[in-house]
Amino acid sequence: MSTKLVSAPNRVERDFKVLNKLGLHARPAAEFVRCAQRFESQIDIIAHGQAHSAKRIVGVLSAALSADTPFRIVADGPDADLAVDKLGSLLHHFAEMEQTPAPESHCSGWKWFKSDGL
Numbered sequence: 001m002s003t004k005l006v007s008a009p010n011r012v013e014r015d016f017k018v019l020n021k022l023g024l025h026a027r028p029a030a031e032f033v034r035c036a037q038r039f040e041s042q043i044d045i046i047a048h049g050q051a052h053s054a055k056r057i058v059g060v061l062s063a064a065l066s067a068d069t070p071f072r073i074v075a076d077g078p079d080a081d082l083a084v085d086k087l088g089s090l091l092h093h094f095a096e097m098e099q100t101p102a103p104e105s106h107c108s109g110w111k112w113f114k115s116d117g118l
Helices: 025-036 055-061 080-097
Strands: 004-005 010-019 042-047 052-053 069-075
Touching: 010 080, 025 055, 025 080, 042 080, 052 055, 069 080
Parallel strands: none
Antiparallel strands: 004 010, 010 069, 042 052, 042 069
16 A cells, blocks of 8 residues: 655655565565665655655664554655655555465475484
8 A cells, every 4th residue: 555745846745554464574675775776766654653664674673563563655756756666566565475475495394313413
């Protein structure tokens, strides 16, 4: 869910809500940061009354974006509109991926054994 707010020429603000049940935990947060870093614009997440950089993993994780959390993405720069669009699409992708069964673990079938204390 997102709502586009009126913005300055190079500033875009849009409201979102975390759609996936697990929230923006480590793996999706890392992907979100990689996506944000592709843009020239400064991009921030506003959540729980605080601003966090969308281009830093510590910032995204500190935003504590659990399931159903409302937050705002604010981008300021020449590619702000595209950045917010792509990040919003990525949030929808995370929710869709959560509905897809996970592939079998790479570790399944491995034989685990006791080490000799090394």
